[in-house]
Amino acid sequence: xxxxxxxxxxxxxxxxxxxxxxxxxxxxxxxxxxxxxxxxxxxxxxxxxxxxxxxxxxxxxxxxxxxxxxxxxxxxxxxxxxxxxxxxxxxxxxxxxxxxxxxxxxxxxxxxxxxxxxxxxxxxxxxxxxxxxxxxxxxxxxxxxxxxxxxxxxxxxxxxxxxxxxxxxxxxxxxxxxxxxxxxxxxxxxxxxxxxxxxxxxxxxxxx
Amino acid sequence: xxxxxxxxxxxxxxxxxxxxxxxxxxxxxxxxxxxxxxxxxxxxxxxxxxxxxxxxxxxxxxxxxxxxxxxxxxxxxxxxxxxxxxxxxxxxxxxxxxxxxxxxxxxxxxxxxxxxxxxxxxxxxxxxxxxxxxxxxxxxxxxxxxxxxxxxxxxxxxxxxxxxxxxxxxxxxxxxxxxxxxxxxxxxxxxxxxxxxxxxxxxxxxxx
Amino acid sequence: xxxxxxxxxxxxxxxxxxxxxxxxxxxxxxxxxxxxxxxxxxxxxxxxxxxxxxxxxxxxxxxxxxxxxxxxxxxxxxxxxxxxxxxxxxxxxxxxxxxxxxxxxxxxxxxxxxxxxxxxxxxxxxxxxxxxxxxxxxxxxxxxxxxxxxxxxxxxxxxxxxxxxxxxxxxxxxxxxxxxxxxxxxxxxxxxxxxxxxxxxxxxxxxx
Numbered sequence: 001x002x003x004x005x006x007x008x009x010x011x012x013x014x015x016x017x018x019x020x021x022x023x024x025x026x027x028x029x030x031x032x033x034x035x036x037x038x039x040x041x042x043x044x045x046x047x048x049x050x051x052x053x054x055x056x057x058x059x060x061x062x063x064x065x066x067x068x069x070x071x072x073x074x075x076x077x078x079x080x081x082x083x084x085x086x087x088x089x090x091x092x093x094x095x096x097x098x099x100x101x102x103x104x105x106x107x108x109x110x111x112x113x114x115x116x117x118x119x120x121x122x123x124x125x126x127x128x129x130x131x132x133x134x135x136x137x138x139x140x141x142x143x144x145x146x147x148x149x150x151x152x153x154x155x156x157x158x159x160x161x162x163x164x165x166x167x168x169x170x171x172x173x174x175x176x177x178x179x180x181x182x183x184x185x186x187x188x189x190x191x192x193x194x195x196x197x198x199x200x201x202x203x204x205x206x207x208x
Numbered sequence: 209x210x211x212x213x214x215x216x217x218x219x220x221x222x223x224x225x226x227x228x229x230x231x232x233x234x235x236x237x238x239x240x241x242x243x244x245x246x247x248x249x250x251x252x253x254x255x256x257x258x259x260x261x262x263x264x265x266x267x268x269x270x271x272x273x274x275x276x277x278x279x280x281x282x283x284x285x286x287x288x289x290x291x292x293x294x295x296x297x298x299x300x301x302x303x304x305x306x307x308x309x310x311x312x313x314x315x316x317x318x319x320x321x322x323x324x325x326x327x328x329x330x331x332x333x334x335x336x337x338x339x340x341x342x343x344x345x346x347x348x349x350x351x352x353x354x355x356x357x358x359x360x361x362x363x364x365x366x367x368x369x370x371x372x373x374x375x376x377x378x379x380x381x382x383x384x385x386x387x388x389x390x391x392x393x394x395x396x397x398x399x400x401x402x403x404x405x406x407x408x409x410x411x412x413x414x415x416x
Numbered sequence: 417x418x419x420x421x422x423x424x425x426x427x428x429x430x431x432x433x434x435x436x437x438x439x440x441x442x443x444x445x446x447x448x449x450x451x452x453x454x455x456x457x458x459x460x461x462x463x464x465x466x467x468x469x470x471x472x473x474x475x476x477x478x479x480x481x482x483x484x485x486x487x488x489x490x491x492x493x494x495x496x497x498x499x500x501x502x503x504x505x506x507x508x509x510x511x512x513x514x515x516x517x518x519x520x521x522x523x524x525x526x527x528x529x530x531x532x533x534x535x536x537x538x539x540x541x542x543x544x545x546x547x548x549x550x551x552x553x554x555x556x557x558x559x560x561x562x563x564x565x566x567x568x569x570x571x572x573x574x575x576x577x578x579x580x581x582x583x584x585x586x587x588x589x590x591x592x593x594x595x596x597x598x599x600x601x602x603x604x605x606x607x608x609x610x611x612x613x614x615x616x617x618x619x620x621x622x623x624x
Contacts (some may be wrong), residue, residue, distance in 0.1 A: 035362075117481050130454070240615045242569075266471070
């Protein structure tokens with residue numbers, strides 16, 4: 001298996017994680033199965049499409065038919081496996097964290113490959129990571145999780161993207177370090193959610 | 209009249225249909241005439257702009273000044289013809305169905321022309337078809353019609369895009385078959401709305 | 417200082433104005449400082465990214481690391497300077513008007529440079545000008561200011577873009593006229609807001 005195959009598999013995994021978060025939200029909001037497929041596709045593929053448009057290539061989701069598999073799989077899994085809904089909220093956050101983690105690492109890596117400067121690469125990594133979830137929440141008329149002051153959402157993506165740039169500048173960017181960064185971002189995000197970490201508000205001294 | 213001219217006229221017709229749906233929604237929400245023009249333009253041109261960006265060309269709406277005509281026309285028609293508002297809802301759905309139908313056929317056709325694979329062509333056809341309406345509803349702070357479980361919205365677009373790919377693979381793709389597919393999608397969509405067809409919910413066995 | 421430097425500085429100024437409007441809205445909605453940075457970046461950079469994607473170039477925000485400075489600056493300014501919030505609303509409108517004015521002039525200018533036709537250049541100027549604010553309001557779940565019938569928002573952008581096309585066709589397009597158009601659009605917009613100018617509603621004869 002070449003390095004490129006592994007990157008493709010990681011990318012598809014990220015699509016699947018975000019698609020699951022979209023389909024779970026669709027289920028919670030009482031959408032039908034087609035709405036579930038559409039929201040899953042939008043969330044799973046949206047961040048990567050924006051990333052590829054900015055880089056200036058035909059989006060992977062529209063050049064490789066494999067990319068339709070994860071959203072279809074997520075729609076079917078949610079349809080057949082979830083007849084009860086008690087734990088939707090937690091599961092949604094965990095799958096969302098998986099998508100955030102994978103897309104942050106791969107988005108930054110792809111930016112560096114296409115010779116964007118380090119600052120822009122971090123920006124594109126974060127954009128890819130938070131883009132899908134932002135589209136999901138805006139489309140489903142939810143307050144975007146990214147703006148929830150009770151939650152630390154984007155900081156793990158910033159940290160992961162910066163780490164990828166550092167590793168790349170040291171010549172240590174490969175499949176193993178990319179996967180390690182994704183795992184670290186995932187852990188950071190899930191811990192931040194589980195233990196209610198917070199960052200200061202937009203205005204100093206404002207009381208919550 | 210060449211084949212390309214007919215495709216252009218069809219595309220402008222799709223822009224007009226979606227622009228009408230945008231201007232009617234603007235009227236219903238009490239926007240002013242400039243907001244009507246902006247929402248009509250966004251809905252009419254948005255889906256095609258996304259389509260062309262993904263294909264990787266300068267969007268038709270920004271290379272051909274003719275594309276501004278349908279939104280202006282829709283704004284003026286809504287301004288002068290609708291002094292009463294009782295039938296806005298139904299008209300909005302019918303115009304929206306027209307846009308969906310035309311853009312689904314033309315979007316898929318354009319994807320095939322630019323050598324996207326069949327699966328991606330269907331995906332792009334559906335994206336073009338549902339994109340404008342999604343932008344309309346999200347922008348105007350409505351729950352997107354696409355996610356309404358009481359309504360069958362995207363299925364006709366999926367069916368139409370798949371049919372276009374089939375016709376193309378048989379070498380039967382031309383102006384007449386494109387128009388026929390658009391008419392069929394329009395009929396399917398309007399019937400589904402009129403007779404309250406439904407598809408299963410995102411989760412099996414969930415009671416409505 | 418070359419002409420290109422001045423255009424870059426103007427563009428960064430536009431990013432800063434819109435970023436301020438985003439960070440002020442983030443403060444008003446009680447977002448945390450990371451949400452403030454993200455919303456400021458989205459509003460400041462969003463319109464220009466859409467503009468550059470439509471023209472078909474790698475977005476300036478992702479090729480020049482300087483573009484990250486205005487959003488960071490805006491986030492810090494709002495964090496340290498605003499401990500009281502009484503005048504947020506007015507300030508937000510003024511900064512938003514600054515972004516609208518600068519982006520309308522530069523967006524139209526950039527479209528003309530890349531040989532778009534006059535009609536499309538006006539359309540792109542208006543898109544660039546209103547795009548950031550639209551993204552801001554939709555993302556933060558507000559009714560977009562652009563659609564507020566009590567307010568004249570897009571007309572100054574239309575007027576400014578048309579004026580830029582006129583000046584360009586006369587061969588009078590340079591840094592001074594671009595700046596003058598931006599100042600005029602800013603004044604028009606602020607006056608319209610201050611004195612509650614209005615345009616007719618989307619439907620003739622509809623009572624407010």
